[in-house]
Amino acid sequence: MPDKKESPDLKNLSFSDSVSYYFDKASPFTGAPQGLLDQIKTCNSIYKMNFPVKYGNEVRVIEAYRVQHSHHRMPTKGGIRYSLQVDQDEVMALAALMTYKCALVDVPFGGAKGGIKISPRQTSPEILENITRRYTTELVKKNFIGPGIDVPAPDYGTGEREMAWILDTYVTLNPGEINGYGCVTGKPISQNGIHGRTEATGRGVVYALNEICSYKDDMKDLGLETGLEGKRVIVQGLGNVGYHTARIITQYGAKVIAIAEADGAVYDENGLDIDHLYKYRQEKKSVKGYTKGAAKVIADSASALELECDILIPAALEKQITEKNASRIKAKIVAEAANGPVTPAAENILLKKGVMIIPDIYVNAGGVTVSYFEWLKNLSHVRFGRMQKRWEEKHQTDFIKLIEELTGKTVPKARIESLIHGADEIDLVNSGLEDTMIEAYRDIREFKKRRKSEIDIRTAAFAVSINKIKNSYYAMGIFP
Ligand code: GLU
Numbered sequence: 001m002p003d004k005k006e007s008p009d010l011k012n013l014s015f016s017d018s019v020s021y022y023f024d025k026a027s028p029f030t031g032a033p034q035g036l037l038d039q040i041k042t043c044n045s046i047y048k049m050n051f052p053v054k055y056g057n058e059v060r061v062i063e064a065y066r067v068q069h070s071h072h073r074m075p076t077k078g079g080i081r082y083s084l085q086v087d088q089d090e091v092m093a094l095a096a097l098m099t100y101k102c103a104l105v106d107v108p109f110g111g112a113k114g115g116i117k118i119s120p121r122q123t124s125p126e127i128l129e130n131i132t133r134r135y136t137t138e139l140v141k142k143n144f145i146g147p148g149i150d151v152p153a154p155d156y157g158t159g160e161r162e163m164a165w166i167l168d169t170y171v172t173l174n175p176g177e178i179n180g181y182g183c184v185t186g187k188p189i190s191q192n193g194i195h196g197r198t199e200a201t202g203r204g205v206v207y208a209l210n211e212i213c214s215y216k217d218d219m220k221d222l223g224l225e226t227g228l229e230g231k232r233v234i235v236q237g238l239g240n241v242g243y244h245t246a247r248i249i250t251q252y253g254a255k256v257i258a259i260a261e262a263d264g265a266v267y268d269e270n271g272l273d274i275d276h277l278y279k280y281r282q283e284k285k286s287v288k289g290y291t292k293g294a295a296k297v298i299a300d301s302a303s304a305l306e307l308e309c310d311i312l313i314p315a316a317l318e319k320q321i322t323e324k325n326a327s328r329i330k331a332k333i334v335a336e337a338a339n340g341p342v343t344p345a346a347e348n349i350l351l352k353k354g355v356m357i358i359p360d361i362y363v364n365a366g367g368v369t370v371s372y373f374e375w376l377k378n379l380s381h382v383r384f385g386r387m388q389k390r391w392e393e394k395h396q397t398d399f400i401k402l403i404e405e406l407t408g409k410t411v412p413k414a415r416i417e418s419l420i421h422g423a424d425e426i427d428l429v430n431s432g433l434e435d436t437m438i439e440a441y442r443d444i445r446e447f448k449k450r451r452k453s454e455i456d457i458r459t460a461a462f463a464v465s466i467n468k469i470k471n472s473y474y475a476m477g478i479f480p
Contacts, residue, residue, distance in 0.1 A: 010345040011323055015093035018344050022359075023096075026462030029455065032470045036479045040099075040469050043092050044071045044110075049138045053131050062116060064135050066144050066152075069095035069111040072472050075148050076112035077102060077368060079155025079186075080135075080162070082128075085317070086115035093318075094155075097339050098368065101361040103472075104465040105440045107372045112150050114139075120157040132162050136169040145170060147182030147379065153371045154186040156317065159240065160198070163187045182378035185371035194374035194384075196429035197367075202244025202315075203430065204366015205337045207437040209311065210252060212333070212358060215445070222332040222356055224310055229253035232309045234331065236260040237316030238281055241337050241364065245315055246274045254311070258304045261287045262316075265304030268295040305329060314341035321346045329355065336360035351456055359458035361465060362440055369436045373429055384429065389422035396420040 013021060020041060027037050045068040052059045065088060068076040078098035081091075091113050099111030116135060120128060139145035145152065145166075154163060163186045171180040187193035196203070209228060213219060216226045224231070231254040235246045238261050246256045255271035263286050266277060273292060281287050290297055298304050305312060305325065312331035314320045318340035321329060326346035334350060335358040336342060342350065342357060350357055377384060397420050400411050411419075423431075448460035455463075473479050 010348070011343075013344060014089045015318055015340055016089045016096065018340065019093045019096045021344050022458055022462050023100075023466070026459045026466060029451070029459065029463040030466045030470060032466060033479065036470060036473055037466070039473070040070065040072075040466060041096075043067055043069050043095065045144075046088065046092065047139075047142055047144055048088060049135075051134050051138060053127065053134060055127060062118065062131055062134075064114070064116040064138070065091040066114040066139060066150070067091045067095040067112060068144070068150055069113075070099040070469070071110050072099075072469055072476075073102070073108050073110045075109060075146070076150045077107070077109035077153070077185075077371065078112040078114070079153045079367075080114035080116070080158050080166075081155040082116050082118055082120040082157030082162075083317075084117060084119050086117040090318070091115040094339055097361055099469070100462060100465040101365045102368060103468040104361055104444075104461060105365040105369055105436050106468075107365075107368055109151070109368075109372070112152075113155070114152055125161075128162070129165055132165040133169045136166045137173065140170065140173045145183055146174075147177075147179040147375070151182065151371070151375060152184050153367070154240070156239070160186060160188045160193065163193075164191050167191055179379055182375050185374040187374070192374075192378055194370065194377050194429060195424075195426040196433070197370045197374055198240065199244040199248070200370035200429075200433060201241045201337065201364050201367035202246075203248055204369060204433055204437050205241070205245045205313065205315075205335060205363055206248040206252060207366070207434045208358065208363045208441060209249065209333075209335055211438045211441045212356075218356070222354070224332055227253075230255070231311055232257050233311045233313060234258040234260070234304060234307060234309045235337075236305060236312075236314040236320060236341075237338065238278060238287075239316065241367075242313070242315035243274070243278050245313055245337055246272075247278075250274060257309060258298075258307055259287070260301045260304040262301065264288055265298040265301045266290050266295050267298055267304060267307070268293055270294055311335060313337050317341070319343055321350070323349060326350050327353075329353075332356065333358065335363045337364050339364065347456075347458070357456065357458060359461050362444060362457075362461045365440065366433055366437060369433055370429055373432060384425045385423050385427070389424065392422035393420045396422075 047066045049064050094113035095111050102109045163184050166184045170183040181192040219226050233254050233256045235242045258267040266287050306328040308330045311333045313335045315337035320341040322343045323345035326349035333356045339360045443464050444461045447464050
């Protein structure tokens, strides 16, 4: 077995160094030559920009980035983040994760990421719009955006509204471009978005966990029952990813016993009413004072991650579980719905404790998967299901009539309705997403099982991903 490279300075790695650390850890399992590994690992293009924006009577210089990590597949793909934490290292790390994520789930894009160093909460919608449009113009000027070049999407601090501004700016600057709508994903439905994109990352996390928890032996090793039913879950973050993950996992019979937010955590051993809590937080802009049922607010939000539970889902930002709190984590499974929430130093501590860590590049890949479906919809200029839905329904109706004729029995009306229902766009999106999450986990699990020596899930996921990228380079004929 190849030597594990244990960096002496694991505690002080930057975010992008941690991604490289995981890459290096997995590389020996890929059989790829060093030159090719170097090419896969490096960032292909980094565009740092500074532009002026008016804030009332003053002008401020805005710092922003777009990083295209890998051009082995085009276009490149990845979200745009609005946060005061944004810097070049963070965007590079996130872009690299996008490359590995896309390869792992067979989404045929290179990885990219964008970031603007602003606080979206403290910026008015008018200024946010100006910044977004100016950022898009800068991308257009340098040929850093386009349906075949680089396709942004939402990330932390951005959503449909920002994507609509990006789209409008792009199509204005590129009149007549027939595939212009494919320049960005995560758009509102009315702007050629796709049903199911908003909740896709959260839904993907749940599909992944449902698959992971279905393996009896794996669950037995963790001291858990098979299936999601009855699992006690803690989610960090009630943003888009955290909210939908928490909401959907309860539909599978799991109990969300705590949600940790920036200004406090809410805890209820009997399970929280997610929609009620979400609405409360929307209205009050805080979780403080929430008391429904037996719910209690814990002022020290970070301490909620250390409560007794089966599954812990960090769905906020990077570096949330570090060497400082890892030893106190009691969850049996940690699923990285956020990008980079567990640091390498923390990972080593958790793995020694026998915790199963489901890495970001797999478990949060649902967002980009449905972005891919949206992009396909935009390029094909037709909604999924439009051509076949009625045909399917007619075909199924004929079939049921035939059964009734042959048996002389009548199928109940309610049963007929569910049997003949032709697939809508949302049905196809969710089915494609579920299949993607199941297949990718099977690839990772098999790869891990095939090794003679024990490797962790992240290492297996990185190795599977690197192998797929390696094969693309081989197919291009660039490497012997
Ligand atoms: N920002 C999301 C991520 O980190 C989605 C990216 C996309 O849809 O392109 O995966």
